[in-house]
Amino acid sequence: MLKTIAKVTLVASVATSVLLAAPEKTKLKIGFIALTDCAPLVIAKEKGFFKEEGLDVHVAKEGGGWPGIQQKVISGEYDFSHALAGMPIAATLGINGDANLQALLSLDFNGNAITYGNDIIKKMEKYGLDKTARPVSAESLKKYIDAKHKAEGDKYQPLNFGMVHPVSTHNYELRYWMAASGIKPDTDCTIKPFPPPTMPSNLIAGNIEGYCVGEPWNSRIVLKGKG
Template identity: 35%
Template sequence: MTGMAGGGYVAGSDKPEIETLRLGFMPLTDCASLVMASVLGLDQKYGIRIVLSREQSWSGMRDRLARGELDCAQLLYAMVYAVQQGIGSLRMDMAVLMNLNQNGQSITLSRKLAGRGAVDGASLAALVAAEPRRFTFAHTFPTGNHALWLYYWLAAAGIDPLADANLATVPPSQMAPSLAAGHVDGFCAGEPWGARAVREGVGVTVATSQQVWPDHPGKALAATAAFVRKNPNTCRALVAAVLEAGRWIDASAANRDAAAEAIASPAFVNVPRELIRERMLGSYEDGLGRRWHDRHRLRFYGDGAATFPWLSDGMWFMTQHRRWGLLQYDPDYRAVAARVNRIALYREAAELSGTPLPSSDTRSSILIDGSVWDGRDPAAYAASFAARKSA
């Protein structure tokens, strides 16, 4: 490669094709590395300028990306694969440039349900079995991460989300108000919205997403395949800048605190800093008196493990789309993931930013129900859940 020295852009064939990038984000704690790449001037170090655009909904951001009104975006990882497969939208070839974070989402139930004894999956299942009405649980998008964490957690407790509950789509920032108004009985969303429900006394945290899958993938830095094809150097520079930002955030509690202060501002998440800070540092309270420090807290770098676009991560989301009937057939899971996740481009950006690389493009994980996911036989893995859905 030419044009980069010591991580910074100099000149040559690797010059970014465009210097100004319109980058969409949602007001969530896990937008932090995108914001800090701009705030710390890391984008300029690599010869680009990030112009951040605060979006109001996942579907709106997806559509703006498709229309070319945004160049790249913080998207729900699972949503990227839904667009790639044409689930719930027109099919479009997509690209995952990197994973932006791991962990840090939560499942919240109303204080009313908690008062009736629903404080975990097993006690909620007992209440669901005894209740004549169906409870309503909200997620942020039907094909997105939060829907899949919610479904997986419910199913692991013996609750079939499709047969035993009503499901609703609610914007992240409206989760706590919807819970307070009684429109929903629980929800799964990114922070700080679970923390807000606890802080306002309307909800209790009954599970974190890292309990469902420790060190699970979070949001993706995504673009259309056409944009990446036309602007590979620009995309490489963007990934390098965001990698450096994630490393800076994870480097110390002081940096996390500074990042929390930055993203709490009205331009980004627009909440009090403390609402972001505590769970960003791994300090949790459930609203029922229990406090703990989560060793699988939200992380933005993890020595490169949190940002690498693992093929097995992309395949897992497709298996869950298949499990819940969103995908009507078994695709060539690995081939699709290899097209979407731009590992070669990521490796180049990792080299520029000094980010360690794993020895494999897949990894193995144990989820909440004891199932092992390693990407070896995704079709069999997806089929194995038929009995578990209504177990």
């Protein structure tokens, strides 16, 4: 099971205590984040699929990002939730919470992307960025960072990037992509968590240079012509 969890991007999580300590519930509250992969839950609600199975389900949009999801699943406010693949493992290990959670089904395979703002792209182009390459490497970003280190010396200001949660695959993917070109995450740059729906506004505001997130928040910034 853990091997399966590690391969997926997002899964539905549930507290074990809910399953073992009480009779089957018919009135349920399910949390979700505004991402494309919440679609199975929302469609099931709108199309009456839950009702057909005798379930009275309230689907709740979570505004507090993934930490809010994890906290409310652990506390029991949510009976089930759209959640990150790493959350059940982390909570069971006592990381960012302490609860025995189980992953019941996969809602999404793949689908993450790394998005950069126009400002940093222009700087990377000066150092050989090839936007036609697939996949696009971070080599031009590494060259820009090296030049920035040389110019700023001891006053070097790390570049800021966003991801959705410390135990998310997005965090690992962004770090791996950078490290593959010699960039040192947490030294050459800072990588901070943001709720997925806030990624485009944070990039446009200049708070971050880029981010790794699921859809539709990559396509959204591209369609706006901002990255």
